[in-house]
Amino acid sequence: MAPSPQAYRPDPRILELGDAFYDPVAAADFPQTILRYRNDRAAAQVGLDALNDAEWIRHFGRFEPLPDNLERPLALRYHGHQFRVYNPDIGDGRGFLFAQMRDGRDRLMDLGTKGTGPTPWSRSGDGRLTLKGGVREILATEMLEALGVETSRTFSLVETGEALTRGDEPSPTRSAVMVRLSHGHIRIGTFQRLAYLRDDADMTRLIAYVLRTYYGEEAGDDAPQRLLAHVVQRTARLAASYMAAGFVHGVLNSDNINVTGESFDYGPWRFNPTWDPAFTAAYFDHQGLYAFGRQPEAIHWDAMQLAVSLRTVSEAQPLIDVLETFADYYQPAVSSAILWRLGFSPKNPAEDLALIQAIEPALRETGVQVDRFFHDCFAIGIPDSYGPAFVAARAMLDTYTPRKVRSDYWTGEPCSMLIDEVEAIWSAIDERDDWAPLYAKVARIRGMGEALP
Numbered sequence: 408m409a410p411s412p413q414a415y416r417p418d419p420r421i422l423e424l425g426d427a428f429y430d431p432v433a434a435a436d437f438p439q440t441i442l443r444y445r446n447d448r449a450a451a452q453v454g455l456d457a458l459n460d461a462e463w464i465r466h467f468g469r470f471e472p473l474p475d476n477l478e479r480p481l482a483l484r485y486h487g488h489q490f491r492v493y494n495p496d497i498g499d500g501r502g503f504l505f506a507q508m509r510d511g512r513d514r515l516m517d518l519g520t521k522g523t524g525p526t527p528w529s530r531s532g533d534g535r536l537t538l539k540g541g542v543r544e545i546l547a548t549e550m551l552e553a554l555g556v557e558t559s560r561t562f563s564l565v566e567t568g569e570a571l572t573r574g575d576e577p578s579p580t581r582s583a584v585m586v587r588l589s590h591g592h593i594r595i596g597t598f599q600r601l602a603y604l605r606d607d608a609d610m611t612r613l614i615a616y617v618l619r620t621y622y623g624e625e626a627g628d629d630a631p632q633r634l635l636a637h638v639v640q641r642t643a644r645l646a647a648s649y650m651a652a653g654f655v656h657g658v659l660n661s662d663n664i665n666v667t668g669e670s671f672d673y674g675p676w677r678f679n680p681t682w683d684p685a686f687t688a689a690y691f692d693h694q695g696l697y698a699f700g701r702q703p704e705a706i707h708w709d710a711m712q713l714a715v716s717l718r719t720v721s722e723a724q725p726l727i728d729v730l731e732t733f734a735d736y737y738q739p740a741v742s743s744a745i746l747w748r749l750g751f752s753p754k755n756p757a758e759d760l761a762l763i764q765a766i767e768p769a770l771r772e773t774g775v776q777v778d779r780f781f782h783d784c785f786a787i788g789i790p791d792s793y794g795p796a797f798v799a800a801r802a803m804l805d806t807y808t809p810r811k812v813r814s815d816y817w818t819g820e821p822c823s824m825l826i827d828e829v830e831a832i833w834s835a836i837d838e839r840d841d842w843a844p845l846y847a848k849v850a851r852i853r854g855m856g857e858a859l860p
Contacts, residue, residue, distance in 0.1 A: 434524055482498060499528055522536025567582045653777040655678070678777070749784050751808065782821035786813040817858065
């Protein structure tokens, strides 16, 4: 059956940009298509929840086009800095843009893939995704969504029946194809490519497209500065939400930063067990470039690369002025995000900042588990049992107003997503084909998400 016309609103807007921005591709022909996960909550937001499982697999395992949408998938072209080294040879190498549609908030949403096979940008790779990688992305996106982070949602995971060889995990390993629901796939690296090519005409076209499509504005003489201002504000808020969530993305390269400020593309991510600024997620991040405490700096640096790219069509000083506002957005955003997770309403920027500056050193000094701290304190303040390190923070927080009544959810154990639990969930799948722990964890995370707002 076709998606409900009352809710499904196709809008393949990317075609306005023209074929200089993408390459038509086709999905691999997989030996099997076993549906392992479908996100009906996300599907309902774009009118696709009425699909039965066979129809779901046709669209998201075999990639039969959705009605009135893209006739062929598109591998998007972009460049980017990877660990601060510029790479002009990247692009959608194992995924593509499959469809675009409007959600219930009238936002343009993308269905993009990971693991759909080689594209012109695969660089001799097989274009495949491990099943473990797909499972990890489900866990990351569900946890981040519950913790208030603007994130892509894992829409679908289909096991594909191939044995993959990987150098960084036991092989052969099972394969999968994943679909994400995202608020756009235009990256900072998309602009970097046009700057590298000195393509001012397409740069101007892309700026106008992003302003019109994602920010509801028309281009003008100040379009580059206005675009940068939106991205700086959104990415500052993203960095703040990572910190409040205790999350380490692991690979904050400029091709992984979306101009809508939405987090996506989860590889070696981790949640920080304690408030450790030096904690890293990627085993190959030997210098700690993307460590927990350096994420705001890393995201600001990526925004700077957008400014450098926009310099081809703008004077420098207005762009510099915009970049310098990042901290002005970041600090109140991180205070608000931490207070939200604590269950209290903000008061004013000065007092909120003082409170956060009291909480963070106490967390570092005591080594208390991050999720335990926020769980124990939610809407009631810091218990006396947390000891003398929290005396100042406790006194400050006692002057704040809870934003909601503490529900029965908070009497249980905290919901966390540390690496041991991730590995245990994967082991149940890998060793016994037991998916129950994954589904139970998703339900538990969603319960936390319902208790937080």
